[in-house]
Amino acid sequence: MDFESLRKLMMEARTVRRFDESRPVGENELEKLVELTRYCPSGRNAQPLRYRLVSSPEEREMVFPLLKWAGYFADWDGPEPGERPAAYLVQCLDSTYGSNCLCDDGLQLEAIRLGMQTLGLEGCIIKAFNAPELSKALRLDERFSPRYVIAIGYPVEKVVIEEIKDDDFKYFRTPDGIHHVPKRSLEELILK
Amino acid sequence: MDFESLRKLMMEARTVRRFDESRPVGENELEKLVELTRYCPSGRNAQPLRYRLVSSPEEREMVFPLLKWAGYFADWDGPEPGERPAAYLVQCLDSTYGSNCLCDDGLQLEAIRLGMQTLGLEGCIIKAFNAPELSKALRLDERFSPRYVIAIGYPVEKVVIEEIKDDDFKYFRTPDGIHHVPKRSLEELILK
Numbered sequence: 001m002d003f004e005s006l007r008k009l010m011m012e013a014r015t016v017r018r019f020d021e022s023r024p025v026g027e028n029e030l031e032k033l034v035e036l037t038r039y040c041p042s043g044r045n046a047q048p049l050r051y052r053l054v055s056s057p058e059e060r061e062m063v064f065p066l067l068k069w070a071g072y073f074a075d076w077d078g079p080e081p082g083e084r085p086a087a088y089l090v091q092c093l094d095s096t097y098g099s100n101c102l103c104d105d106g107l108q109l110e111a112i113r114l115g116m117q118t119l120g121l122e123g124c125i126i127k128a129f130n131a132p133e134l135s136k137a138l139r140l141d142e143r144f145s146p147r148y149v150i151a152i153g154y155p156v157e158k159v160v161i162e163e164i165k166d167d168d169f170k171y172f173r174t175p176d177g178i179h180h181v182p183k184r185s186l187e188e189l190i191l192k
Numbered sequence: 193m194d195f196e197s198l199r200k201l202m203m204e205a206r207t208v209r210r211f212d213e214s215r216p217v218g219e220n221e222l223e224k225l226v227e228l229t230r231y232c233p234s235g236r237n238a239q240p241l242r243y244r245l246v247s248s249p250e251e252r253e254m255v256f257p258l259l260k261w262a263g264y265f266a267d268w269d270g271p272e273p274g275e276r277p278a279a280y281l282v283q284c285l286d287s288t289y290g291s292n293c294l295c296d297d298g299l300q301l302e303a304i305r306l307g308m309q310t311l312g313l314e315g316c317i318i319k320a321f322n323a324p325e326l327s328k329a330l331r332l333d334e335r336f337s338p339r340y341v342i343a344i345g346y347p348v349e350k351v352v353i354e355e356i357k358d359d360d361f362k363y364f365r366t367p368d369g370i371h372h373v374p375k376r377s378l379e380e381l382i383l384k
Contacts, residue, residue: 001193001201003224003310009193010231010303032195035378039202039353040302041317044263045361047376052383071236092383102319103340106298107305110232111202114306118195125233127294144383148295161231169237184239186227191244191284191336 011161013113014181016122017070018083019153025087027053029119030152033089036115037108048097049104049147052138054088062137063088067149068128072170085123085151090134092144105147112150122155164188203353205305206373208314209262210275211345217279219245221311222344225281228307229300240289241296241339244330246280254329255280259341260320264362277315277343282326284336297339304342314347356380 030053037049054063064085069078079085089112093101109125116123126149134146157179164182171181222245229241246255256277261270271277281304285293301317308315318341326338349371356374363373 001197001310003307005193005197006201006306006310007228007231009198010228013231015233031378031382034381036199036202037381038375038378039199039205041207041305043319045363045373047361047381050381050383103295103298103301103317106295106300107302108298109295110299110302113233113299114198115195118193118198125295127235140383169239171237181237183230186223186230189226189229189239189242190223191242191332 009114009117013117014122014159015124016155016157016159017124017151017179018079018155018157019085019122020156021082021084021086021153023086023154025055025121025152025154027055029121030055030087030089032119033112033115036111040104040107040111042104043102046097047104048094048101049108050092050094050144052090052092052140052146054090054138055086059138060085060088063134063149066130066134066137067126067151069124069126071128073173083156084153086153088152089150090138090146091148091150092140092146095143095145101147109148109150116152120154121152123150123152125150201306201309205309206314206351207316208347208349208351209316209343209371210271210347210349211277211314212348213274213276213278213345215278215346217247217313217344217346219247221313222247222279222281224311225304225307228303232296232299232303234296235294238289239296240286240293241300242284242286242336244282244284244332244338246282246330247278251330252277252280255326255341258322258326258329259318259343261316261318263320265365275348276345278345280344281342282330282338283340283342284332284338287335287337293339301340301342308344312346313344315342315344317342
């Protein structure tokens with residue numbers, strides 16, 4: 001694969017919070033996404049992360065109210081029925097291998113995100129959730145602590161990248177429903 | 193891009209610790225890699241990570257002795273002269289935006305790794321380094337704390353993936369110089 005194809009994939013893989021809930025995402029697709037995490041590097045090569053697949057309507061209904069959506073949108077409690085995620089992956093740390101996974105979490109989440117994009121899926125990485133209730137709802141062994149939830153589905157939201165102005169990095173929505181994400185310039189990212 | 197092309201890229205993008213030091217990696221390539229991090233998601237969209245590019249022989253000589261290599265190889269102090277990295281990216285956190293970047297670090301490191309692979313480069317994400325000395329050597333403003341060092345170059349080492357046996361996740365080298373990395377099976381990664 002050439003650099004430009006990869007760059008294009010990364011530009012297209014946007015965080016999305018509104019989905020076509022009527023289009024299911026099956027266990028087969030979720031397993032394909034988890035398989036990609038096998039090829040990520042891992043601190044000490046311990047590979048302590050595991051995934052709980054959530055795709056049944058019953059489990060989705062339990063998971064959804066435990067999540068917080070889009071911190072900057074004070075007047076938005078998350079997607080309406082019909083636009084909710086069609087599936088979730090819950091990334092869990094197996095405490096057998098320590099209480100810390102260094103950057104394994106992000107390495108794997110990026111692999112999953114890019115995989116989603118190749119399958120026509122989009123999603124949202126969520127850190128704000130009720131972890132004890134989530135563990136209970138999914139009957140996770142206490143050895144596994146949920147670290148991130150990835151909400152997944154077919155997108156019904158348009159997201160565009162903007163240049164940041166005056167360090168105002170908050171994402172915003174315009175009345176046409178388009179979600180805008182200001183990104184820093186390459187120049188700003190490089191330390192001289 | 194289709195799923196299989198992405199999967200292949202991820203399988204090929206291996207951690208490598210021995211390089212052809214005579215083949216330079218220029219600032220242009222390093223900038224291309226940093227550009228990819230613009231398209232990663234970011235907690236609160238704050239985008240607090242920055243990169244210091246290191247490619248001159250003088251700076252590489254300062255950086256190399258501050259790094260620890262391959263913790264499992266007690267009798268190996270890292271690559272010999274001639275097989276050392278041709279460049280580094282030093283990922284730094286801008287403390288203006290807080291002391292924590294959630295999983296932004298890993299998300300961006302995975303983007304960089306995959307980018308490297310498309311350019312024929314390989315590398316190693318290093319967490320064990322002398323951070324105060326590194327900051328001093330690169331004259332980083334105290335606002336920027338180094339979080340990870342990515343060693344980069346054209347590989348002269350062969351790396352192969354193995355299936356894990358008996359939870360023995362330590363990587364190892366065989367007398368033929370091949371580096372073997374045991375990876376967990378998909379079944380083991382999925383919580384039932």
